[in-house]
Amino acid sequence: MEGVEDILDQLYKKVLLGASLEDDVRGYIFYLNPDLSEQAGSLARSNVSGALDGVPSHHGPSSSDPTTLPEAWECAKGHFVMSRAREVKLLQLTVLDVMLSRVLSPETEPQAKEEYRELTEGLLQSAEVDSKLIWMLRNSDKLLSHMAAKCLSSLLYFQLRAKMTLSNPWITFCQKHLSESSESGEAVHCLWILTVVIKEIFKDTHCQQAEMLKQLLAPFDITFEVFYNSLFSQHFGNFQNPSNVVNSLVCFLELLELLTASRIHLKLHFKSQRMLFLKPHALDILAWPIPAFVKRKLVIVIKKCLLGKMGEDLCRGSVPALMSPDHLLDGDLLALADALLHAVRLGLWKDLSVPGKPSCFGGDVIQPGCRPRSGPDHVTLRAASLITVKSLEIKFQNCTSAAEMRVDLQKFMSQLLTFLRPHLQPTLQLHNQCEWLSRVFIEQDDDMLEAAKASLSIYLQLTRGQDDASRSLTQENEAWVHYTHRNGCNPHCIFLFLLKNIVFDSTVLLDFLISSETCFLEYFVKYLKLLQRDWGHFLAICKFFDAAKSRCGANTHRAAPSLVQDRSASHTAPRALASVGHRNACPQVSSAPNASSVPQSQVVMPKRAHTVPVRGPPSQTPLSLVDYESSEDSDEEATNPHLANYKRTSSRQEMSRATQGRPRTSRDQRERSRGSQPRPLLPHQSTPPLCAAGEVVPNGAVCEVGLFLRTVKCLKELQRAIERLQEKNLFPYNPAALLKLLKGVRAKCNKV
Incomplete structure (x- = not known):
């Protein structure tokens, strides 16, 4: 056992420095094989038995003592052997993970990179390391399970970068567990690993991102849809393992955002990329008795979808400026907006609780010794407000009846203001409820200006058929001023x-x-044009x-x-x-x-x-x-x-x-x-x-x-x-x- 650990330790130091493997590369396959820990455990068990049996101790009886307890002695030796075997496994996984990162790093010397690549391919072919890592995912030891998942994600990304065939055991494993149960621990591991691999693809701008992502997602397109229906189409009380359901929700919501981001940035087209738009079952979880941070994550994902900002933290660079219009996406956005407004009409915001707890890392549970902060969760308030206004804007852009738009505006804005009013202290004044936008978004410039721009667009749609030249303080226009005040959407008040x-x-x-960082330029230009046409209204x-x-x-x-x-x-x-x-x-x-x-x-x-x-460069035009x-x-x-x-x-x-x-x-x-x-x-x-x-x-x-x-x-x-x-x-x-x-x-x- 000591010899195995010494060799692995030397290999770890070489790989950490990106040094060349001076010895036979194939010889290291034996030491990185996960089966080695089991063999070394058996060898250590015999060595421990021979070394300790018959040796007197001040802490217990010797083997010749008639009072020796064989069961206790064997148990102690077993724990010792298991501990050593666990350390060998963790060291193997650490070396493998660092080696894969060195293979993919452009800073690694070509000779060392080629040796690491040869060693990795040997592990895949002769040792079947991918199958053994999948087996280790089920280990009850959380550290071992996590390290196995981390190594497996790096190994899958290596296969994609090297244009190798994706691991068949992995594809079979994912398809099986994502189709059978949405609350199993294996399903959570599958979602987490897929999310990590997709993030790595987005981060690497030097690779063929679209081709790699297509190779990764193609086998799971139907599987994702089956998992989505299984997770969101049933009541929370029907699940047998609520904690795993929460983990599945968190991982799958992140995966949904990445799938939609790949649709925008990489122009991929899969059925699974349209699930959130065409099957809005996910909105039902806002009424589930689950932690508030999961509901917050869903509302933020919907906000990013409606604003076209999916994957903005990962994608290096903006959406291509000369991309062709995606009419299919326009229809999907309208479907999502209609579904959200329908849920609001049924009392969605009444069921959404906004607890007065701060956002904590990993959840919303306040740790001992921390003082709870008063006030609601403003992140959720901002996201809920913005998706409501943005959904109205999208719907009105596809609506031709001014009367219908006015009815919808009054209906949905009244529900939104009713939802916000208890959380705003002091409360909104009745004579001018347009203040809600500034009060809710005061701490977030980009969201505030997105909401202001959406509100301005709604106003322009409502007044599209009016004669701009005759907008004076007539009785009809005074009534219109009152109407916009009551619904909190007067553009001049907001400005x-x-x-x-x-x-x-x-x-x-x-x-x-x-x-x-914000859309202020677009908003400001639109408002200045309105201001010149609507001057009498502004003075009023x-x-x-x-x-x-x-x-x-x-x-x-x-x-x-x-x-x-x-x-x-x-x-x-x-x-x-x-x-x-x-x-x-x-x-x-x-x-x-x-x-x-x-x-x-x-x-x-x-x-x-x-x-x-x-x-600045004086010669720049x-x-x-x-x-x-x-x-x-x-x-x-x-x-x-x-x-x-x-x-x-x-x-x-x-x-x-x-x-x-x-x-x-x-x-x-x-x-x-x-x-x-x-x-x-x-x-x-x-x-x-x-x-x-x-x-x-x-x-x-x-x-x-x-x-x-x-x-x-x-x-x-x-x-x-x-x-x-x-x-x-x-x-x-x-x-x-x-x-x-x-x-x-x-x-x-x-x-x-």
Whole structure:
């Protein structure tokens, strides 16, 4: 036994360093054969028996003592032998796993890599190591079982990379256990190993990913569908082993995401890739008595599917910009959206519990000594909210009846707001429920802007047939304003709450425009186009905000400093920012847009450095950007989500290429800048003279120094910052079309 361990230890050190195997390569097959541990165990048993029998001991009787207990003595020797055999097995598996990683590593020297490859192929052919690893998966020793699964996943990936035939014992093993039982431990191992192999394929951009993944998934296409039906089509109480069911759910949900990601990124087409879209049985588990983190994982997977972000953490690079439209995927997304909305109609969010526990590693159980954090699981709240709004957007893009869309909007948004209201403290005010979006997504920029963009798209669909030129404050339009408030989808309210969250800081908007981490560019362009067409509506909303504050007796020059102080003293700055919309609100305020208002004479702006890229290749020509002013592009984007995604992806790729090597404002810098000390209060005279206080606008509304001028000032500062960067060739893409829209808004302001 000692000789075997010494040889394995020497081999491990060589492989760990990537050194060449100086001795006969074939000779190491004997020492890496898993059967060796059994043979060595038998040899050790005889050696231990000969060495210990008849030797007196201070801890027990000798073999010549008449009081010796043969059963106890044999048991002690057996435990010793088993322990040594286990160590040999673990050492064998460790050497094999490291050797496979060296074979696949580009840093390994060619000679050593060839020797490792020869040794691995010898283990597969003569020792049948794949069959023995499969057998070890059933070991009751969890460490041995896990190491066997890890080695088997590396071995399968090696076969795919080497273009070898996939292990037949493995295919048979998976097909058998995935088809027979969805709660067995063997099924969990199969799912885990497949997931690991697919992840390795996605990570390796130098291999033929599509061909490798096709070879891996082809034998299991029907098997996955059988397993899916078995797992999700029965009630949780019918399972005999709930703990294994939870493990199967976690592994299979991750596998579902990878299958869908391969459909988008690698253009593969398998029936199993459409299971989640066409057979929404998985939604039923949200009502099962299972841990909350499993439900959270399902909601997040659905969110990624609807947003087209499957596998975003694994796939190196974006979706191909010139990929052909996938009309089949469009239909599948619509089917998933309809299924989700149908489940919401039946009370899906009523059954979803959002416990007030923090998200913990490996589950939601709070460990001893940890203090539970108050408040709901905001990850689940954000995901549930976003998939509801996104499903409505997808459905409305395929709906032609405005009356039907209005009924659906009121029905589903009321259920969503009812679901959110108990978890938002303080609760939403009745006079303006559009604040829900900023309150829910305040800690997640990308999800917040996705939700805002989806809400804006819904609004554009609802108003598609209206005459934009005649949108004045008529009685019909006032009723429409009330309708959008009640359902929390007024685009102007949502944009103003967004500006309030960033304290009207134009540099934050500039950071969003430069960064490729969010869809802000696409959202902002669509909103600016709407703003020019819907100008009277925007003025009414600004007046409505100021009226709500005046009715509550709010005074901005008293409330704003306390807000900044709260932000500097609190560790949760986004929560403090979220409160700006409701802290001065009053539930008794009338929602009439023509309510009286009091001039807002003073405002507070945060002290913030204008952080922009400081250098860049002067000879680089600014990249082109589509002409967002074109009404034809607007209509096409509104009815074709994939064209919008294509434009967003293209612009992100352009920004990513253009900003390489240039510093930019990070989220951490933005949060630190938000927490800076405030500037002195701006007097009334310092407001830009875009609109005189008390001036009467053409439609009869009174333009006052308040939210309107703060918004205009922010957009004006943003326009100037973009122009300065464009002059110095520091903006990552050509902003001519964006500046054209901002100038159009400014021209509207000058006419007020």
